Amino acid sequence: MKLYVSLTSPFARKVRVGVAEKGLAERIEQIVVDPWNDDGTLTAANPLSQVPALQLDDGLALTDSNTILGWLDRAFPQPSLWPHDPQARTHAEAIAALAQTLLEYTVFLVIEGRRPAETRSAPLIERRTQGILRGVAALETRFHASTGHFHADSIGVACALAYLDFRQPQLDWRAQAPKLAEWSAWAARRASMRDTAPPPA
Ligand SMILES: N[C@@H](CCC(=O)N[C@@H](CS)C(=O)NCC(=O)O)C(=O)O
Structure with a gap:
């Protein structure tokens, strides 16, 4: 493969x-x-x-x-990327979808930022930025930030937050999400996250 x-x-x-x-x-x-x-x-x-x-x-x-x-x-079913319990799985899928859209919004900001300044859409940049901040605030309350496993929802959230730090470091998401900030520091120390960190620019 x-x-x-x-x-x-x-x-x-x-x-x-x-x-x-x-x-x-x-x-x-x-x-x-x-x-x-x-x-x-x-x-x-x-x-x-x-x-x-x-x-x-x-x-x-x-x-x-x-x-x-x-x-x-x-x-390769083991170890599973999802919780077995159907309700827990639905919750994890909801979080994973939020994290995926957070990533899409952040990638949009990166791509838009590479365009000549006069062709950028300020209203859309503002809309996506506010969406990211609301998304992080939602994760702060909705995400079950466990250190007992690293399922697909955790992978998505960890990658989305790390990507915000990588590409939008000026966006101070930690100010409104202290629990997430603490969990994200834990996630960053996990071998799978450490070994896949982007190279320094
Ligand atoms: N929905 C896709 C998005 C993949 C995606 O946008 N990848 C970007 C890299 S961050 C890419 O390859 N961009 C090149 C392009 O869109 O032309 C996924 O979740 O894998």
């Missing part, structure tokens, strides 16, 4: 963390590509030129971090 990643993509990081948590590092070859400047390596697996993409041994390529994590959990 081949996993196409970039070392700065938070979506790819979610999958890399999942691979590490499941102890699959030896079974999945990770290929580092630049989705914005691809020589055809990535588009052969993912015609949409996005990471992460997982090429299975039978040739089928899976795209999208959640689809890939879902497949990994079915193909």
Whole structure:
């Protein structure tokens, strides 16, 4: 199996963390590509030129971090990325979805920030920024910040907060989320998170 990643993509990081948590590092070859400047390596697996993409041994390529994590959990059920209890699972899925949209909003700010200043949409930047801050505030009260496991919701939240620190360090999310700040410091020390931290810019 081949996993196409970039070392700065938070979506790819979610999958890399999942691979590490499941102890699959030896079974999945990770290929580092630049989705914005691809020589055809990535588009052969993912015609949409996005990471992460997982090429299975039978040739089928899976795209999208959640689809890939879902497949990994079915193909290698232990340790599970989700709680067994249906109610707990629904809650975890709600949190994972919040974290995913937080990531999407943050990536939007990064992409918008790379455009010439006069072409940026100030209202949309403001809308996404406020959305991020409300999303973090919601996680502060809704996320069951456990240190007893590292399920897919935890992976998503940890990657989303770390990506905010990486790309939007001026956004002081910790001021409104002290519990999350403490948990995020714990998550950052986990081997799977330490080993997938983006390289210094
Ligand atoms: N929904 C996808 C999003 C993947 C995504 O947007 N990846 C970015 C890297 S952070 C990418 O490859 N961007 C290149 C592009 O959109 O052209 C997921 O969860 O995996």
